[in-house]
Amino acid sequence: MIRPSTLFWTLLVAASGYAMFQVKYEVAQLDDELARVNRQIGNGREAIRVLNAEWSYLNQPTRLDQLTKRHLNLGPIQTSQIGRLDTLPRRSPTPPAAAVAAAAPSLTPSLPATAPQLSSNAIGARP
Amino acid sequence: MKPRDDNPCRPRHFKPGPCAPAALDSPAQQSLETSQTRLVIAGALFALAFLVIALRLVEVAGFKAGESRLARGHGVEKALASRADIVDRNGVLLATTLAAPSLYANPKQIQQNQDPRRIAQKIASVLADLNESEVYAKLTSDKSFVWLKRHLTPSEEFAVNRLGIPGLMFQSEERRVYPKGSLAAHVVGFVGIDDKGLAGIERGFDEVLRDRREPVELSLDTRLQYILRDEILRQIADFHAEGGMGLIMDVQTGEVLALVSLPDFDPNSPGTANEKTIFDRVTLGTYEMGSTFKIFNTAMALETHAATLASSFDATNPIHIAGFTIHDDHPQRRWLTVPEIFQYSSNIGSVKMALEAGTERQRDFLGRLGLLKTPAFELPEVAAPLVPAPWHTINTMTVAFGHGISVSPLQMATAVSAVVNGGVLHRATIIKHQPGSSVAGQQVMSPRTSEDMRRLLRLVVERGTGKQVHAPGYLVGGKTGTAEKVAAGRYERKGLLSSFVGAFPITDPRFLVMISIDEPHGNKQSFGFATGGWTAAPAVGRVVQRMAPLMGIQPVDEDSPEIRRSLMVDSLTPQGRTLAAN
Numbered sequence: 001m002i003r004p005s006t007l008f009w010t011l012l013v014a015a016s017g018y019a020m021f022q023v024k025y026e027v028a029q030l031d032d033e034l035a036r037v038n039r040q041i042g043n044g045r046e047a048i049r050v051l052n053a054e055w056s057y058l059n060q061p062t063r064l065d066q067l068t069k070r071h072l073n074l075g076p077i078q079t080s081q082i083g084r085l086d087t088l089p090r091r092s093p094t095p096p097a098a099a100v101a102a103a104a105p106s107l108t109p110s111l112p113a114t115a116p117q118l119s120s121n122a123i124g125a126r127p
Numbered sequence: 128m129k130p131r132d133d134n135p136c137r138p139r140h141f142k143p144g145p146c147a148p149a150a151l152d153s154p155a156q157q158s159l160e161t162s163q164t165r166l167v168i169a170g171a172l173f174a175l176a177f178l179v180i181a182l183r184l185v186e187v188a189g190f191k192a193g194e195s196r197l198a199r200g201h202g203v204e205k206a207l208a209s210r211a212d213i214v215d216r217n218g219v220l221l222a223t224t225l226a227a228p229s230l231y232a233n234p235k236q237i238q239q240n241q242d243p244r245r246i247a248q249k250i251a252s253v254l255a256d257l258n259e260s261e262v263y264a265k266l267t268s269d270k271s272f273v274w275l276k277r278h279l280t281p282s283e284e285f286a287v288n289r290l291g292i293p294g295l296m297f298q299s300e301e302r303r304v305y306p307k308g309s310l311a312a313h314v315v316g317f318v319g320i321d322d323k324g325l326a327g328i329e330r331g332f333d334e335v336l337r338d339r340r341e342p343v344e345l346s347l348d349t350r351l352q353y354i355l356r357d358e359i360l361r362q363i364a365d366f367h368a369e370g371g372m373g374l375i376m377d378v379q380t381g382e383v384l385a386l387v388s389l390p391d392f393d394p395n396s397p398g399t400a401n402e403k404t405i406f407d408r409v410t411l412g413t414y415e416m417g418s419t420f421k422i423f424n425t426a427m428a429l430e431t432h433a434a435t436l437a438s439s440f441d442a443t444n445p446i447h448i449a450g451f452t453i454h455d456d457h458p459q460r461r462w463l464t465v466p467e468i469f470q471y472s473s474n475i476g477s478v479k480m481a482l483e484a485g486t487e488r489q490r491d492f493l494g495r496l497g498l499l500k501t502p503a504f505e506l507p508e509v510a511a512p513l514v515p516a517p518w519h520t521i522n523t524m525t526v527a528f529g530h531g532i533s534v535s536p537l538q539m540a541t542a543v544s545a546v547v548n549g550g551v552l553h554r555a556t557i558i559k560h561q562p563g564s565s566v567a568g569q570q571v572m573s574p575r576t577s578e579d580m581r582r583l584l585r586l587v588v589e590r591g592t593g594k595q596v597h598a599p600g601y602l603v604g605g606k607t608g609t610a611e612k613v614a615a616g617r618y619e620r621k622g623l624l625s626s627f628v629g630a631f632p633i634t635d636p637r638f639l640v641m642i643s644i645d646e647p648h649g650n651k652q653s654f655g656f657a658t659g660g661w662t663a664a665p666a667v668g669r670v671v672q673r674m675a676p677l678m679g680i681q682p683v684d685e686d687s688p689e690i691r692r693s694l695m696v697d698s699l700t701p702q703g704r705t706l707a708a709n
Contacts, residue, residue, distance in 0.1 A: 046226055050281050056220035056306035061353035076673050079600040079682040 209301060211335070212342035213315055213328060216384075216559045219349045220306055221315050222329070222394075224322075227278035227302035230254075230287060235271050236294035243267050246292055250275065253286040278302045303329075305394045311352055313407040314345065314386050314506065314557060317394035325397070326405065328557065331507045344559040346382035351375050354673045355385040358666045359642060363389060366647035366662050372408040372536055373642040373666075375674070378544040378630060380560045381553030381568075383537075384638070386410075411508040413533035414643070417610030418472045418592075418659070419543075419628050420529025424481055425469050425583060426546050427492040430576045433484035436583075436696065439464045440479040449521055453478055453528075456609070456658075457592070466696045469583045470591035472607065474528045481527035482520070489523055495571045496542040497552060498534050505557045510535050529610060540641050543628050547584065547604070547636045550577040585633045585694045592660040596629065596668035600682025601675050602690070603668065604636075605629025607659035612646070622646050627663035631671055632680060634693055640667050640674075 213222040243266040251259035265273045303318045316327020324330035359371040375385040388408040392400030428434040442463045445454035457471045468476030501511040513533035515522035525531035545552035551568040584604030587593040592607040605628055612622040626643040630636040642663040649655035
């Protein structure tokens, strides 16, 4: 006849054995998952490296220069195209109502006529 | 049901039997005692072992530390390249290592199942640089392994994979790639077939690049590198020159922002480079720099009090010595003040200034500027200067106007930086200086001398030989130099090295730009001149105009009273000031 304690221990051994194998399989699965993710990360990093190299290659200044000359109407900035904010004439604080009324229909900017050369040299335009 | 314990003297482990008192002296009793003790010890050991296992279980199961340690052990890192990247100061990629699989075939397998001719045709259609008949010959050979192509690009690999031909296989390999091509070829250098650095930073930092994961940050700025190279290329074409070189340096830190030596090569295919293109003129070439050396001569005279800005020297007649004649290229035939000597680049005046100071002080001053010994630099290609030995009076005289002493353009730029930045000599470097940390420097002349020199340099551009620098608003100050190259031990009148070295904004210099054109030939535009003032100076002006907006330098009104005053050079009549100085 089996003693109750023996039965208890036998069941416990069986249960723990089952649990152990369960955990083992889970771990194996997680291991596979980990290896897969690691492979993915590796591939991703390699792709990033390739794309970085390609980005740098496509951004060769020589190439950009040629593209700019072909497609854009831009040239090096001349000194005359650079101004300072404080050299801009100040907008009059409260324009007289008459002036506003006169200016509104023709939509002329409220900058005085004495504005410096800035506006005539559109920034970046090839002279 | 418990079995009854009939035998009172049955051996018991933990409790003495009722049959005691046992006679200890009997041999049976003694052995019983020994085995009992042994059992207790063994039991205790087992208990201890189980305890350790239990504790370890609790640790592994209960705390995360064990798990993360396990996870890190798996090799994500293996996917990283074996050599670190090289980037410029803004993080622009200059050199990287990419997986570049090589394609090989097993001809036996291919002959078994398929028609080699069709396969050769397919492969050649995908890999443009392969010859179809060659591929066919390889595929029909009697081997079981033939290379078809080494180092495929990712798109080629994809295309071959898409063909889906059994018998074609890839061997994973790595390859060093330089996306910017020849732009910074001399700085970056290149590697050999075994990934060993053979030139430039690749060689100088070979160990570091192997060991490190983070990229090596150079002080180079790709944008400035392009601007400088572009302008030098243009001058070489315009003046049908042999070559050219240039350098942009941050005068406050000694960082090299651009370094160009032309002609250059493509580090992606170092096999196509030859001795001429691989030679780094800026660091490995030494040249007699000519009149640009008068910067040091004048600074030396001012610093050693051999002359003041108001002193004047007799430049009426050429100097005859030891069979040579020293004359001026822009002869004024009169007494000249120190600023005038500098402005007109008078050889005679410079020689007299040097003689006034003496050989000893001249040698000492040039030594302090680091012009007499091999400079410390990160690139392995660094040349030692050619210094007169012994240093006679005749050497003192020629060194005054930059002949009889050969230095590399790198040394030249480093020393001029010290002259304009307030007199602090910084070691030239090609590695990015981390902002915020202080730069080691050595005071080699007084700030006062440096300020005087800045005024004189500005004078040259405003009214002297450097008038062709057109960079309005950026206050360029500099000095022209035209040296006759030495060929077979003689100076050649035709073979010139025309240079300009300038700094801007000269009121508080931040950048130094230096350009030298090797053997330029005068053209219509320059009225037939091939001197530094007509070839190198305009290029420097254009470089300054293009780089200043990028570096955030505001143009100023050069005619404003404050600027005029800060750059004024005392120019009283020579006689009056000489008297006052004496």
